Amino acid sequence: MAVVTYRDALNQALREEMQRDPDVFLMGEEVGVYQGAYKVSRGLLEEFGPMRVVDTPITELGFAGVGVGAAMVGLRPVIEFMTWNFALLAIDQLVNSAAKMRYMSAGQIGVPAVFRGPGGAALQLAAQHSQAFESFYAHIPGLKVVTPATPADAKGLLKSAIRDDDPVVFMEGEMLYNLKGEVPDGEHVVPLGRADVKRAGRDVTIVCHSKTVAVALKAAETLAKEEVDAEVLDLRTIRPLDTAALLESVAKTHRCVVAEEGWPFAGVGAQVVDTIQREAFDELDAPVLRVTGADVPMPYNKQLERAAKVDAPKVVAAARSVLYRD
Amino acid sequence: MAGTAVPRTRTRRRGLDPALKDEYRAWLRQMLLIRRFEEKAGEAYSLGKIGGFCHLYIGQEAVAVGSLAALRPDDYITCSYREHGHALARGISSRAVMAELFGKAAGCSGGKGGSMHLFDASLGFLGGHGIVGAHIPLSTGMAFAIKYRNTDQVAVCYFGEAAVNNGAFHEALNMAALWKLPAIYICENNRYGMGTALERASAIYDISERACSYDMANEVVDGQDVLVMHAAMERAVERARNDKHPTLLEVRTYRFMGHSMSDPIHGHYRTREEVEDQRKRDPIAVWSQRLIEEGFLDEAGVKALDQEVVEEVNDAYQFAEEAPDPEPSELYTDVYANP
C-alpha cells in the first residue's frame, strides 16, 4: 500500500473517475490553470483539457447552479468550492435545487453532482473562513454529506460520491490535506453511509468525523494511560448516518462522547445523541456528552482560537465524565 | 457577434406563409387551451381544489406558444413558477397538468410538485422553479452539458423581468457568454414583479440592454404577437444551435390577472385603465383576428377551436378531480436515488 497525502488521494480519485467516466468533469475557481487553490486538481487540466477541468469566475451561486443544471441532464459534475465558507453564496442551489429536484419531479430528474471543498477552521483565518457546516447540509433531505478523515477514506469516499446518483456534499479539511496515510492500491471505493471503527475499545465510544477523528485518536491514547479503553468511531458519512454502527458501538461501551468541529446548537452531535437516546436508551450508563467548537464566531487571536476549537483534552474530559471518573 | 449587431425587432408586420396553415392553427389552439385551462384553474383554486400558490399565465400565452414552437423535442426548457402555459405548449397533457395542480398521483410531477414544479423529463421540460432567478444558472448548466457533449440542442430559460436584478441572472448569463453556450434566456417582461413595477426595481428599463454587459445577442420582442415571438425565437435558436451563441430575449407582454390567485387583478400597483388598455392587445384576439383577416380561419372556426379546448379542459378538470391521491408511501420515495 502506498503512503500518500489526503490531497493526493483526492487527486487520484478525481483522476481515476474522470478516466473511468467521460461524464465526470471538475468545475470551480482556480481548479485548472492554477492547479487548484489547495492543489487537489493538480495535473488534471493537462490530462483532461479545459472542457472537463473548468475554471469559473468567482460566482459560487452561478457555477453551483451550472453544476446542478448539467447534472439534471445527466452529466456528473464535481463542483469545487474553494472553501465551504464561500459556498454559502450557493446554498440556495444546493438546498432548493439539488436536494429537491428528484422529489419535486417525482423521481424524473436527479442531480448526480458532487460539491466538494475544505470546511472547518484552519489556523487564524478568523470568523468568516473558519466554519464547519456539516449540520447545515445534513439537515436537508435529498443531500448526502460526506466527511473523510484519512487519505484512504478521502479517495474511497470521493469515488463513491462521484458514482452516486444523488447530490453529495463532500467536506474536506484544509488541515488534513497534508495528512499522510496508506491508501490501498488500485480500485479503492468506500461506500457512503458506513462509519468506521478507527480504534476498537470497550469503555467509551468517541463518535467523530473529519478533523475530530485525529483528535479522538489522540484522546484515546491519553485515556489508555488511565486504563480507559476508548473506541473511536469515525462516522465518515454524516448523511445517511450509519445508525447501526453507532448503536453497535454504544451497546458495547454503554457510554458515548460526540466530538465535532462545528457549533453545538443543532449540530451533528445533536442528531447522534438523539439517535442514541432513542435507539439505545437501555444501553446507556451515562448521558451522552458532546464536545463541540465554542458557540462563537471564530476569533483571530491564536490563544482564543485554540480555546474555541475541539481538542484532545476536552474530549478526554468528556470521556472521564461519562465514565464517572471526574 | 456584438450585442448591438442583431437588429432590434419591433412588431413588424410579416406576411403569413400558407404552407404553415396547420401550424398557425395549432398556435391559436394552444393559446386558447392555455387561456381556458388557466380560467378553469382559477375556478378550481377558488373552490379549494387547488392549494398553495397558483400563478396564472393569462395574457402571456403568445410568448410560450410562439417560442416553444421554434424548439426541437430534444431541447431543454426551464421555467419560473408561472409555467402552466409553457408546460401545455411543450406538450404535457392538460390532464397531467391539471392533475398536478390538484396534487394527484397522475400529475406530471406525481402530485409532489404542484403548480410551481411541473416536470416532464421525456419532453425536456425540466421544471418550474420557485426561487426567483435561481433556475437561470440551471439552464446555463444544461447549455454547458450540451456543449460538453457536443450536440446541437439548445437550452431555454423563461423568467420574469424581476429576476434580472438578481445575482443569479448575471452570473448565469456571464458564464453562458464567456463559454459560448447554446442558451436562450427569455425574459417575459410583464412589467410587474409581483406588485413592483419594473421602473421601481431596475435602473435600466430596457432589459435587453443587460445583455450588453456580456456581449450577448439580444432582442426586444412583442410578446403579444405569436408570429413575432416565433420569428425572434427562430433567430435565437439558430444562433444557439449553429453558432453556439447565447441570446437574451426581452419579450414585452402583460399579465391580465394578479400575480397569483391571492393577488387582485389591479391591486394598488396598477390601474384598472391600464389593465383594460392592455387587454385590447389580447394575444389571442390579435392572432385570431390575423388568421381571420388573412383567410386562414373564420369566426366559426375560431369558435369551434375554442369549444374544442373548453371540452379538453373540462375533461382535464374531471380527470384531475377523480384521480387518486398519491399513495401515503409516496411520502418517502424520490428523496434519494440510493437512500
Place this chain on the structure above:
Amino acid sequence: MTTKVVMEALSPTMEEGRLVEWKKGEGEPVAVGDVLAEVETDKAVMELVARTGGTLLKQVVPAGATVPVSELVALIGEPGESVDNGKPARAQEQGTQPAPGRNQPTSMPPAPEPSPRAASGSAGASGPAVKPTAGQAAPSTPAAAATPAGAAAGRIKASPLARRIAAERGIDLTAVSGSGPEGRVVLRDLEGAAAAETPAGGRSPAASAAPAAAPAAAAAPVAPRIVVPPSDGAPYTDVPLTQLRKTIARRLVQSIGPIPTFYLTTEVDMERAWDAREALKTLGDGPKVSFNDIILKAVASALRQHPACNAWWQDDRIRYWHEIHVSMAVAIEDGLITPVIRHTDRKSLREIAAEAQDLAARARSRRLTPEEYTGGTFSVSNLGMLDIDEFTAVINPPETGILAVGRIVDKPVAHDGQVALRRRMRLTMSCDHRVIDGATGAQFLKTLKAMLENPLVLVW
C-alpha cells in the same frame, strides 16, 4: 419608616412559634436588643428581640397566637406614624433570617461542605482516604456527591443500562447505592450489589468485603476495622463513605427504616458503683452525684476509647467527632428534651453532676437555649428511676448511638462461684448500623461495663 418584625426561627428546627407573651406594649419605646415578646418554639421558650429601635407601633398578632416563621408579628416605627391595618405604606423587613450563630450551637464551627470525591470510584473499602476538612474553605459542591438513590422523593436515579441489567438480574435498585452524579445508580454499582447477593461471585474488593457486614448486626466475630483518624485540632473529621459503607447503609435503611437501628444489651454489676456513690455522698459538699451522672461520665470515657461510636451520620459521609458531647434525655411536662453536657469526657463527676442538675431544671422550666440542647454526639436515656428494667431508646439523629439505662435491682447472680444478691443494671445501646456495626457497639459496651463495674477506671 416602619420596620416589620417577623417571627424568627429561634431554633434550628422551628417552623412556627407561639407568641406566649408580649413584653412591650403598643406605643412603648423600644431599643435594639429589647425583648419584644416571649416565643415558645418546638423546644423552648425563647425571646424575640428588637433589631431596630423606635416605638412599638402595633402588635400584629395577639398573645397566644401561633405564627409561622417569617410572618409579620409587629411593627416598629416613629411615634405617631400611621399604620394601615398592620400594613404600613413603606416598611423594611427586620431580618427574617436569625442572626448567624443563633441557629447553630456556637461551639460548633459551620459544617463544611462534603469533601469532594474522596471515595468516589475508589474500590478499596479499608483505609479510606481521610481529608480533614473542618474549618477549611468549602470547595464548590462536587457534581458527583453521592446521595442515597432513594432519598429524593422516592425516585430511584439509575442509568437506563443499570435499570435494564437490574431487571435482568432481579436486583432491587432501591437497595443499591448509586455512585453516579446525584446518587445515580450506574452499572458498576450494580456489579457490587450483584456480588453482595452471591458472595462467591465477588468481583471487586469492595464487593467481596460487603457480605460480611451487610445482613445482620450479630454476625461479626472479627474485630471492627473502623479506624477513626486522629484529631488535627479540629473538633471532628469527616470521612466520606466508602462503597461498602454506602451499600451497608442503603440496604439497612431499606430493611428497617431511615435509621437502621439494632440493639445491644448488657447487664452491669453496680455494687462498686453503688459503693462509690455512697462514698461521694458522705463528702457532703457540692452537688449530689446520681447514678446517671456516673453513667454519663463512664459513657464519655468509653467513647474516648471507642470514637467509632461518637459519630454523626451525614448522608454522604460520617462525621467522627473528636469532641465528646453527651446528650441526656430529660422528661419534661409535655415531652422530652436532650440537653447536652459539652466536653463530657473532660469534666469531673462533680462538674457533670452540677451541670446535669442545672440543665434538667431549666429543661423542665423550658428555659434552655438551642445551643444547650443541640450538638450532642451520643445520648443517654435513663428510665431507671421509673422502675423500668430495660428498654430500647430511639436514636437522636444525626447522632448514631443512644444508651438506654434501666433500674438498679437486686438480683441473684453467680458471683465468685456462689449465688449472691447483687445490684444489677441493664444497659441497652441503640446503634445506627450505617455507622456502628455490631462488634463496634459491643466493644464500646464492654468497655462501659468494665468502667461501671470498676469505677476507679474512670479516674485512671
